[in-house]
Amino acid sequence: MRNVGKFGLLAAAAVAGTLTVGACSNTSAEHDMSSMGSSQTSAASAPSTSSGQSAQAHNDADVAFAQGMIPHHQQAVEMSDMLLGKQGIDPKVVTLANQIKAAQGPEIEKMQGWLTDWGVPTTASPEMSNMPGMPNMSGMPGHDMSGMGGGGMMSQQDMAALQNAQGAEASRLFLTQMIEHHKGAITMARTEVDGGQFPAATEMARSIITSQQQEIDSMNAMLAAM
Known part of the structure; x- marks a missing residue:
């Protein structure tokens, strides 16, 4: 019974560790995507601004x-x-x-x-x-x-x-x-x-x-x- 309890504790710890890593990974990915989106938006808006100035x-x-x-x-x-x-x-x-x-x-x-x-x-x-x-x-x-x-x-x-x-x-x-x-x-x-x-x-x-x-x-x- 002691062995089963010890195994259960180890398994729970492993699952918790996996969830923690996944959460960190998702947070990092969201940060990177947010940065990329901001960069793309800025780049896409640049030609529009230039075109507007030309039209004026x-x-x-x-x-x-x-x-x-x-x-x-x-x-x-x-x-x-x-x-x-x-x-x-x-x-x-x-x-x-x-x-x-x-x-x-x-x-x-x-x-x-x-x-x-x-x-x-x-x-x-x-x-x-x-x-x-x-x-x-x-x-x-x-x-x-x-x-x-x-x-x-x-x-x-x-x-x-x-x-x-x-x-x-x-x-x-x-x-x-x-x-x-x-x-x-x-x-x-x-x-x-x-x-x-x-x-x-x-x-x-x-x-x-x-x-x-x-x-x-x-x-x-x-x-x-x-």
Whole structure:
């Protein structure tokens, strides 16, 4: 009987020891997991904070620039596509149309991305849907378009005329229209350079001023040679 009692005491001690070790082990594990969770939460929140700061680094002029320039670029691409679908177009004009598409297509995507990041719509106002090809930018700080002929945008009649033109006539009409179109874009870009805050937007605006002025000079030379 004494042996049985001694065995029972030893067994009880062993169980108690196991429970004590398990409890310590669980406490340690919980501590480690808590630490890991805190670290992961901190790491996950860092990009969000950075993104929030980036989204705030813009002003109304930047928004107006992107919202106005997107449809402006889209129309330039549409005009280029019209021309490239025709026969008998001056090779130099074809090269210019392809150049315009190559430059302005990626810029459209960049500006759409900015507006998405800023949480604002990609169009400036509902009126734009009633005025094909003409960005309505009235009421936006620093963007009074009343004296700018719609920022150089072509009307429905202008677009129809280009669509119906053929050969040399289409080449001349495209150049004439695109010169005015580029002038409007340059004016809009200068407004962004003067009042914008978002570095990438002001950088794009400066690029537009330089590249489109060069294209205007080239188009005037092409027209003079026709």
